[in-house]
Amino acid sequence: MWTLFFLIFLSIVLGVGAWLFFLWSVKSGQYDDVEGPKYRMLDDDDEKK
Amino acid sequence: MATFQCAHCLLTFPEREAVYDEIDGNKKVFCCNGCSGIYRLIHEEELDDFYEKRRWDDAGIPAALFKKELAIKPFTEFIRDNDSRKEIDVYIEGIRCASCVWLNERILNSTEGVEYARVNYATHKAKIRWDPGAIGLEGILKRILSIGYVPKPYSESEQFKIQKAETRDLLIRFGTAGFLSSQLMIYSIALYAGYFQGIDENTKLLLEIIAMLLTIPVVFYSGMPFIRNTLRGLRHLNFNMDSLITLGASSAFIYSIYQIFTGGKVYFDTSAMIITLILLGRYIEATAKGKASQTIEMLTELTPKEAEVVVSSQSTTHGQSVASGDSTRRAVSSQEVKSVPISSVQKGNLIRVRPGERIPLDGIVIEGESEVDESIITGESRPVLKTSVSEVIGGSMNLYGTFIFKVTKTAKETVLSSIIKAVEDAQARKPKIQILADRVVGIFVPVILIIALSTVIFYLLKGSSSHFALMTGISVLVIACPCSLGLATPLAVLIFTTMASTKGILIRGGEVIENISKLTYVIFDKTGTITVGKPVLKEVILMDPDLNKEHMLTIAASIESLSEHSIGHAITEAAKGLNLSHVSGFKVIPGRGIEGVIDNKRVVIGNRSFMYENGMTVAPLQSLDHIVQQFENNGDTVVYMVWDKAVKAIFVISDIVRAEASEVIDSLKKENLEVSLISGDNKATTNSIASPVGIEDVISEASPIMKKDIIHALQQKGKKVMMVGDGINDAPSLTEASLGVAMGRGTDIAMESADAVLVRNDLRLIPYLVRISRKTYAIIKQNVFWAFFYNIVAIPLAVAGVLHPIIAAGAMAASSLIVVINSLRITRIGQR
Numbered sequence: 001m002w003t004l005f006f007l008i009f010l011s012i013v014l015g016v017g018a019w020l021f022f023l024w025s026v027k028s029g030q031y032d033d034v035e036g037p038k039y040r041m042l043d044d045d046d047e048k049k
Numbered sequence: 050m051a052t053f054q055c056a057h058c059l060l061t062f063p064e065r066e067a068v069y070d071e072i073d074g075n076k077k078v079f080c081c082n083g084c085s086g087i088y089r090l091i092h093e094e095e096l097d098d099f100y101e102k103r104r105w106d107d108a109g110i111p112a113a114l115f116k117k118e119l120a121i122k123p124f125t126e127f128i129r130d131n132d133s134r135k136e137i138d139v140y141i142e143g144i145r146c147a148s149c150v151w152l153n154e155r156i157l158n159s160t161e162g163v164e165y166a167r168v169n170y171a172t173h174k175a176k177i178r179w180d181p182g183a184i185g186l187e188g189i190l191k192r193i194l195s196i197g198y199v200p201k202p203y204s205e206s207e208q209f210k211i212q213k214a215e216t217r218d219l220l221i222r223f224g225t226a227g228f229l230s231s232q233l234m235i236y237s238i239a240l241y242a243g244y245f246q247g248i249d250e251n252t253k254l255l256l257e258i259i260a261m262l263l264t265i266p267v268v269f270y271s272g273m274p275f276i277r278n279t280l281r282g283l284r285h286l287n288f289n290m291d292s293l294i295t296l297g298a299s300s301a302f303i304y305s306i307y308q309i310f311t312g313g314k315v316y317f318d319t320s321a322m323i324i325t326l327i328l329l330g331r332y333i334e335a336t337a338k339g340k341a342s343q344t345i346e347m348l349t350e351l352t353p354k355e356a357e358v359v360v361s362s363q364s365t366t367h368g369q370s371v372a373s374g375d376s377t378r379r380a381v382s383s384q385e386v387k388s389v390p391i392s393s394v395q396k397g398n399l400i401r402v403r404p405g406e407r408i409p410l411d412g413i414v415i416e417g418e419s420e421v422d423e424s425i426i427t428g429e430s431r432p433v434l435k436t437s438v439s440e441v442i443g444g445s446m447n448l449y450g451t452f453i454f455k456v457t458k459t460a461k462e463t464v465l466s467s468i469i470k471a472v473e474d475a476q477a478r479k480p481k482i483q484i485l486a487d488r489v490v491g492i493f494v495p496v497i498l499i500i501a502l503s504t505v506i507f508y509l510l511k512g513s514s515s516h517f518a519l520m521t522g523i524s525v526l527v528i529a530c531p532c533s534l535g536l537a538t539p540l541a542v543l544i545f546t547t548m549a550s551t552k553g554i555l556i557r558g559g560e561v562i563e564n565i566s567k568l569t570y571v572i573f574d575k576t577g578t579i580t581v582g583k584p585v586l587k588e589v590i591l592m593d594p595d596l597n598k599e600h601m602l603t604i605a606a607s608i609e610s611l612s613e614h615s616i617g618h619a620i621t622e623a624a625k626g627l628n629l630s631h632v633s634g635f636k637v638i639p640g641r642g643i644e645g646v647i648d649n650k651r652v653v654i655g656n657r658s659f660m661y662e663n664g665m666t667v668a669p670l671q672s673l674d675h676i677v678q679q680f681e682n683n684g685d686t687v688v689y690m691v692w693d694k695a696v697k698a699i700f701v702i703s704d705i706v707r708a709e710a711s712e713v714i715d716s717l718k719k720e721n722l723e724v725s726l727i728s729g730d731n732k733a734t735t736n737s738i739a740s741p742v743g744i745e746d747v748i749s750e751a752s753p754i755m756k757k758d759i760i761h762a763l764q765q766k767g768k769k770v771m772m773v774g775d776g777i778n779d780a781p782s783l784t785e786a787s788l789g790v791a792m793g794r795g796t797d798i799a800m801e802s803a804d805a806v807l808v809r810n811d812l813r814l815i816p817y818l819v820r821i822s823r824k825t826y827a828i829i830k831q832n833v834f835w836a837f838f839y840n841i842v843a844i845p846l847a848v849a850g851v852l853h854p855i856i857a858a859g860a861m862a863a864s865s866l867i868v869v870i871n872s873l874r875i876t877r878i879g880q881r
Contacts, residue, residue, distance in 0.1 A: 004252070008259065011232065011235060012232070015228055015229075015231075015232045018228060019224070019225065019228045022224045022225075022228065023221065023224075026217060026220055026221055026224065031217075031220065032169065033169045033170055033172075036150075036169065036170040039147040039150070039151070039170060
């Protein structure tokens, strides 16, 4: 029985963690520019330092 | 003798205007000093990669080329403090491709004092954070200006802000519901296993209580918008999708809570999944709408808010205005002016416009001269020369010189404002498209309520316990709500828009599909839509049998290559590949023609009156009438080439019809659509374009507002009209039509007003769009059917009182799966 409680507790903790991460990502604007990354990915290669 | 292409802006221009520059040993040619300066700067910053990366199909003068000053004041109110740093969002005008974004970010990030700069690819909005101790905002904005882009203060409209906040809110609600539902599924599966294998009562209670706790936020937080809308609709006995969702989710929730205490079966998963899936559908819809029309905003953005009114008008004496060009120019720029709000400018006021400024109102040039970019209004991409008595249009861009013009229309009467008003009106009137699913739901909800009620009454009459009767009735409501209904439309629309965009059609909003499937009438604009939109040399007629066509073309092109007139362009274009000869004594006589000396012959090319002025007599020209007349009747332009007092050749220049036009019109007719052509030109010209491509119905001499009214009248008669156009003058009609389609090379305004944009200027996309929309609409109908199907089949089980949570879950899964797979079929149809 304790295993069950422990696993339930664990799954809720993980779920809440993922949920908080999701909230953070929406609020910090991670979804605001979904077009950009595909171009940026290509640009980074020719960076001259 | 040739034309050159600018190394920076890709504009082609005649040799005599070329600006040469040597950059690190490489000779480069530019159209002007502005471009050369920008090129040099980009090179110095080691950002030459820009020229390799960029994908520009068209030439384009850098937005900032003629703007040397930047008013910092409008920006200051948008500066935010971020600890010891400052932050601002600015809109960058002139961004045309991904490399422009890259260039701007690089230039900003290499600026000292700038800590962070990032440009949004979709909105062209830059977020900049800087150290106020190291650099001022002005310095940063000047950097953007120096590479040819114009920073603008960025303020989102209230409507756009609300829309953005709503989408974000929806995402959070959906995300939350999604995480909770996935957690909930774990406990539901455990409970399902318990139905088959048996489960310890206490464990079952524990799992049920956890399931309930997980469902509460889904229903009362994520599902709140549905509940709120339902309560609002309830007052008018108005049943929509939201009421069905609320009904299904809340009855499942309440039923389940009751069952926890009586030891029955719980439906928490049904309750949560309904809300989650519907929210997913809503989110897909909202993001698709994200780029929704901002036409009016863009239009008003075009009009300057202030105008520089000349205070002392006595300085514009006649003595000065007929003085030599140089002193006029000085007089123009030294005049005393006062900035006043545009609304207080009166008719007859004199307004000064400097290079790089937008012309605030319509009027007539009094003093000074300049070239003006009117592309935003007329679609003509080449600058237009404006001298004394030329008319200028408010909203167009002044490029090179300073001039003063007399206002002929106040802010409320300008061409631009009448277009804005027409677009506003049409948008306000455009009926909201009721989604198919909504109509079905409107009937479905009352029917379900009646079935549930009859079930309760039936069991009560039969003598069952009131508790059993009530629970069975509620179970009808639990199973009736088809959760894949929310996905049925948005998913198909999403796949449809993706398919269309890979073919080169941009779709704004899912209403397009329903509108096209009911389409009965297609109206094409003439210039730039059915025709290519620029003059092309159609025929060379020789007047002297000893001459040959190629030779004539060479001579004409040699002279015309020095001219910037669109007719000259057509002739030069036709002579591509021929060896042009040297021309001396080149002269342009505006509105008449051009002349030059080749092989000691003085060659004159121009219209008829120019011929008279050059000593031709009336008789030989009149003898040509029978040839010329037929072309002029067709709306073609005819120019004569003359030397030694004899007409040597006649050039016929006209706007040619797109090669694919007749094929397209043919296939549209096969789709049972009526097709007509509309144009501002006269009847003869319009007819000469319409009949060869197979259009019988022609509307000529129509102004932009008339075009709109014609469409309105047709729609009043019950026709569903598609309008295909390209210019800003088509904007009102594109908005008015049930479906506006803009050509991709058209003006931004036209594209913003349209429901669909053809990225490739290929008319064949239109029949394709019609076909794929009709197929998609059929699939949406099937989806709606399948979404209901499983739930309706399960209703008798609920009525019989033998409903089981697994049946509810199974119906949900089966219908969702069918909806998804059926929607994917659009991909297959779309590829054909």
